[in-house]
Amino acid sequence: xxxxxxxxxFGAVLWDYLTTVDHKKIAILYLIAGGIFxxxxxxxxxxxxxxxxxxxxxxxxxxxxxxxxxxxxxxxxFLAAMPLLFAFMNAxxxxxxxxxxxAFPFLNxxxxxxxxxxxxFLNLSWFMGGAPDAGWTSYASLSIASPGHGIDFYALGxxxxxxxxxxxxxxxxxxxxxxRAPGMTYMRMPLFTWSTFVASALVLFAFPPLTVGxxxxxxxxxxxxxxxxxxxxxxxxxxxxxFWIFGHPEVYILALPAFGIFxxxxxxxxxxxxxxxxxxVFATVLIGFLGFMVWAHHMFTTxxxxxxxxxxxxxxxAIAVPTGVKIFNWLLTMWGGNVKFTTPMLYAxxxxxxxxxxxxxGVMQASAPLDYQLHxxxxxxxHFHYVIIGGVVFGLLAGLHFYWPLMFNTMLNxxxxxxxxxLFFIGFHATFFIQHFLGLLGMPRRVFTYGADQGWDLFxxxxxxxAIFMAVAVVVLVANIIMTIAxxxxxxRDPWEDGRTLEWAIPQPVxxxxxxxxxxxxGLDTYWIEKQEGNKEGMTYAEPVMDIHMPNNSIIPFIMAFxxxxxxxxxxxxxxxxxxxxxxxxxxxxxFISMGARSLKDDLGYHIHKEDLLNDKGxxx
Amino acid sequence: MANxxxxxxxxxxxxxxxxxxxADEMRGQVTxxxxxxxxxxIAFSAVYAGFSAYYVAPIILLLAVVQVVLQxxxxxxxxxxxxxxxxxxxxxxxxxxxxxxxxFLTIIWW
Numbered sequence: 025x026x027x028x029x030x031x032x033x034f035g036a037v038l039w040d041y042l043t044t045v046d047h048k049k050i051a052i053l054y055l056i057a058g059g060i061f062x063x064x065x066x067x068x069x070x071x072x073x074x075x076x077x078x079x080x081x082x083x084x085x086x087x088x089x090x091x092x093x094x095x096x097x098x099x100x101x102f103l104a105a106m107p108l109l110f111a112f113m114n115a116x117x118x119x120x121x122x123x124x125x126x127a128f129p130f131l132n133x134x135x136x137x138x139x140x141x142x143x144x145f146l147n148l149s150w151f152m153g154g155a156p157d158a159g160w161t162s163y164a165s166l167s168i169a170s171p172g173h174g175i176d177f178y179a180l181g182x183x184x185x186x187x188x189x190x191x192x193x194x195x196x197x198x199x200x201x202x203x204r205a206p207g208m209t210y211m212r213m214p215l216f217t218w219s220t221f222v223a224s225a226l227v228l229f230a231f232p233p234l235t236v237g238x239x240x241x242x243x244x245x246x247x248x249x250x251x252x253x254x255x256x257x258x259x260x261x262x263x264x265x266x267f268w269i270f271g272h273p274e275v276y277i278l279a280l281p282a283f284g285i286f287x288x289x290x291x292x293x294x295x296x297x298x299x300x301x302x303x304x305v306f307a308t309v310l311i312g313f314l315g316f317m318v319w320a321h322h323m324f325t326t327x328x329x330x331x332x333x334x335x336x337x338x339x340x341x342a343i344a345v346p347t348g349v350k351i352f353n354w355l356l357t358m359w360g361g362n363v364k365f366t367t368p369m370l371y372a373x374x375x376x377x378x379x380x381x382x383x384x385x386g387v388m389q390a391s392a393p394l395d396y397q398l399h400x401x402x403x404x405x406x407h408f409h410y411v412i413i414g415g416v417v418f419g420l421l422a423g424l425h426f427y428w429p430l431m432f433n434t435m436l437n438x439x440x441x442x443x444x445x446x447l448f449f450i451g452f453h454a455t456f457f458i459q460h461f462l463g464l465l466g467m468p469r470r471v472f473t474y475g476a477d478q479g480w481d482l483f484x485x486x487x488x489x490x491a492i493f494m495a496v497a498v499v500v501l502v503a504n505i506i507m508t509i510a511x512x513x514x515x516x517r518d519p520w521e522d523g524r525t526l527e528w529a530i531p532q533p534v535x536x537x538x539x540x541x542x543x544x545x546x547g548l549d550t551y552w553i554e555k556q557e558g559n560k561e562g563m564t565y566a567e568p569v570m571d572i573h574m575p576n577n578s579i580i581p582f583i584m585a586f587x588x589x590x591x592x593x594x595x596x597x598x599x600x601x602x603x604x605x606x607x608x609x610x611x612x613x614x615x616f617i618s619m620g621a622r623s624l625k626d627d628l629g630y631h632i633h634k635e636d637l638l639n640d641k642g643x644x645x
Numbered sequence: 646m647a648n649x650x651x652x653x654x655x656x657x658x659x660x661x662x663x664x665x666x667x668a669d670e671m672r673g674q675v676t677x678x679x680x681x682x683x684x685x686x687i688a689f690s691a692v693y694a695g696f697s698a699y700y701v702a703p704i705i706l707l708l709a710v711v712q713v714v715l716q717x718x719x720x721x722x723x724x725x726x727x728x729x730x731x732x733x734x735x736x737x738x739x740x741x742x743x744x745x746x747x748x749f750l751t752i753i754w755w
Contacts, residue, residue, distance in 0.1 A: 197734075201730050225734070225737070228734070229737065229738060229741050233745070259753060261753050261754075262749070262753065265745075265748060265749065265753065269745055316741055316744070317744070320748070320752070327754070328752040329752060329754075332751070332752040
């Protein structure tokens with residue numbers, strides 16, 4: 025629903041979004057916030073590429089470069105990629121499984137606001153004495169020694185937004201386990217729902233180690249703990265393990281939903297059923313499982329010993345097998361299909377070779393002896409950008425075009441979309457392909473500049489020009505979005521004409537209660553089955569029209585997250601400023617009082633009455 | 646969304662069935678409770694008897710594991726049907742925690 029069509033005052037719209045517990049509106053919030061952070065992270069990336077365009081550059085100073093580099097990585101992973109994926113999960117998953125909302129609408133809102141305030145807190149570091157500067161991995165010895173408050177902003181900000189992510193993950197698990205429509209068995213769930221399910225399970229198990237690691241970091245930095253201080257019996261390697269026990273599954277938390285998006289797009293536009301559905305499900309689960317067994321491949325050079333290195337090397341290579349299964353299934357879905365080359369499909373086609381390239385370099389690094397050569401060079405930078413951009417960002421951009429009509433009932437301009445794709449695709453490969461060779465030529469990563477005439481000058485310049493293409497692509501995309509919103513042409517149900525799954529069967533704009541009657545799912549690709557049988561309504565219903573129970577909107581999640589945000593400033597300046605402890609207490613009081621208000625006052629929601637549903641008033645009085 | 650809960654009056658057979666089931670469950674819970682008290686007594690007396698710590702520590706850990714299992718299966722109803730997903734997640738969590746601890750004990754050198 026577009027803001028213009030509603031004709032409400034700005035204040036009313038703002039209040040509506042601040043208090044909303046509707047998964048569709050929370051999806052839009054995630055999309056906006058994630059999009060803004062994506063642009064901030066992108067600007068940081070551009071600054072990095074400007075600095076590295078020519079040797080011996082002094083565009084930014086070394087210390088500032090470290091901050092930009094750290095914030096680029098942290099922002100892109102935690103504040104851009106994950107929230108944008110949550111945007112699509114929120115927008116699509118409940119509709120795909122025939123649910124009226126997620127299992128815990130209140131927590132859904134709380135998860136968003138915690139992510140949002142954590143992200144704002146982290147980025148406020150720029151204006152409050154300097155951003156974190158120890159890399160997004162924030163390795164302990166380096167980060168403990170970091171002067172200023174940058175690392176404290178990192179630890180506290182990620183703690184808050186990580187809590188939000190954990191809440192969101194648990195919410196999706198419960199939703200998918202408990203709220204599937206009648207007939208929607210596990211093996212009839214669309215692949216995006218499956219990958220959301222597995223990614224949420226990974227969130228559930230991966231974020232607690234991060235939480236523990238961040239708490240140890242906070243204790244070390246703020247209360248003189250010595251968990252990572254080897255001089256007093258600690259061990260700096262503990263951070264690395266805790267971080268990567270989280271960090272490696274995190275890669276799959278990002279990649280699996282992107283795979284899920286492509287697994288929806290490819291059958292839609294190849295107009296064929298997904299090839300090897302059960303193998304795809306199996307591969308998704310297997311990738312999720314193996315994702316937990318490989319974290320130490322980030323640490324081959326820390327001296328874990330040959331046995332440990334060998335075990336983790338073999339486990340890492342094993343992940344290539346289920347990933348290969350997926351790649352072949354996508355190819356075979358397209359094989360013999362009547363392929364329609366829309367923007368999302370272009371991204372899907374671009375994704376396959378790009379991601380395979382990233383996967384192949386991954387297997388190269390999995391081989392521990394070779395990794396000793398490649399470690400901390402630009403080869404690694406090239407590899408993970410191939411995986412994250414070639415896999416995840418392509419997935420996000422594809423999803424943006426694909427699900428835009430579902431979320432807003434308008435369609436992004438296809439011509440501009442294709443221009444965006446080609447600019448982005450060319451720019452991406454120009455930027456990062458050449459970085460493989462920079463790495464092989466010995467250029468170390470994380471350096472703020474380099475000497476001339478080592479054979480790196482031209483390649484770095486090419487890489488920087490490539491980044492300009494990507495920046496222009498994003499500008500075109502933003503222009504496209506603004507134009508689409510300004511035009512506001514409703515497109516109605518199933519705008520891609522080949523929608524297969526339940527979300528496309530819902531009338532547009534999607535009613536706030538999603539389904540007037542809970543649908544009956546009669547097989548994989550529910551909507552496709554109904555279409556084949558000539559069912560104009562697009563759904564078979566599992567129940568008569570009945571009263572619908574809905575949750576009330578609430579401002580409490582916002583206040584709860586805001587309390588943590590306030591309290592974090594107190595914790596950060598503890599022992600330095602006189603106001604620190606009162607502010608900490610104030611923040612926690614805000615949070616606990618709002619938790620108390622939520623617990624003590626029953627909020628039972630309201631009912632949309634059957635008569636109103638039948639009158640087609642949609643329940644709104 | 647269970648907003649249309651029907652009121653259902655139990656007939657004689659159903660009533661007796663649910664009564665018998667509750668009685669069975671109660672018996673299970675009381676038995677488990679007794680076993681747990683007994684296990685706790687063993688743990689305390691092992692320490693009190695002054696055996697070697699190398700003997701006592703593993704015994705106590707083993708008893709603790711047994712207690713956790715009893716707790717989960719009898720008091721938290723994991724023995725009943727419909728808890729398959731929950732137990733799968735639980736065991737996955739246990740596995741990951743185990744691997745983490747194993748790593749910290751084996752491949753981190755000091």
